[in-house]
Amino acid sequence: MKTILLIDDEPRMLDLLKLYLEPVFTCKEMVSVQEALIYLEENHVDLVLLDIMMPEMDGWQVCKEIRKFWDVPIIMLTAKGEHTDMVKGLNLGADDYILKPFDEEVLLARINAVLRRAKSDENIVSFEGLHLNKESFEVCFRQKEIPLTPKEFEMLALFLAHQNKVFTREHLINTVWGYNDSIEDRTIDSHVRNLREKLRKSGFPADDYLQTVWGLGYKWLKSAGRNALELRS
Numbered sequence: 348m349k350t351i352l353l354i355d356d357e358p359r360m361l362d363l364l365k366l367y368l369e370p371v372f373t374c375k376e377m378v379s380v381q382e383a384l385i386y387l388e389e390n391h392v393d394l395v396l397l398d399i400m401m402p403e404m405d406g407w408q409v410c411k412e413i414r415k416f417w418d419v420p421i422i423m424l425t426a427k428g429e430h431t432d433m434v435k436g437l438n439l440g441a442d443d444y445i446l447k448p449f450d451e452e453v454l455l456a457r458i459n460a461v462l463r464r465a466k467s468d469e470n471i472v473s474f475e476g477l478h479l480n481k482e483s484f485e486v487c488f489r490q491k492e493i494p495l496t497p498k499e500f501e502m503l504a505l506f507l508a509h510q511n512k513v514f515t516r517e518h519l520i521n522t523v524w525g526y527n528d529s530i531e532d533r534t535i536d537s538h539v540r541n542l543r544e545k546l547r548k549s550g551f552p553a554d555d556y557l558q559t560v561w562g563l564g565y566k567w568l569k570s571a572g573r574n575a576l577e578l579r580s
Contacts, residue, residue: 349462352375352392354406360398397441399423399436406423407439411439416510416570422444476488488549488551493549495545498538499541502539503542506567512566514565515563520534535565555571
């Protein structure tokens with residue numbers, strides 16, 4: 348079941364949305380913008396349903412902040428129906444814009460439409476000129492193919508799918524290799540080193556994004572040299 352993050356400062360609206368959506372989706376309700384951003388930092392969600400008029404940070408600012416770090420689909424939900432407001436939200440990265448009061452069936456149909464569009468793009472991952480195709484198992488940077496081994500490909504796909512998440516060496520072993528007692532930490536280090544080198548040779552600035560977290564493992568930064576929590580502090 349897909350997960351929808353509901354962000355609204357009105358508990359009654361959250362309860363109403365949950366009533367409409369929970370038979371079909373898993374819903375996570377948040378009245379605090381900062382708590383919602385932290386939740387996104389640590390958990391996967393399939394779509395964000397975002398109110399605009401909030402006291403802590405308005406929905407436009409939240410949308411802009413989310414877009415700095417995540418590609419999750421966003422639907423903005425608001426009573427503001429002016430044309431300029433809708434254009435502003437869409438230009439900031441929202442995928443759709445729904446006006447209050449809304450019809451339950453229309454809301455569900457719009458959410459499903461956005462999720463379908465997002466699914467059609469799942470096999471292609473793009474990042475700063477780097478493109479990874481999950482169907483053809485090809486990676487290229489600025490149209491130049493990068494020859495990766497299957498494990499290097501899986502590792503890169505994992506990093507790109509979970510940007511800013513720290514992966515321990517044990518987690519990488521279990522996820523990429525499967526549980527295997529014969530794989531050691533230095534095997535992970537060797538694969539990361541080779542992956543960095545191949546990305547560098549293609550011209551991609553690997554050292555800015557694929558970083559070592561000393562004593563823990565590795566992570567891929569959404570923004571070069573800085574992570575989400577640093578940018579919000």
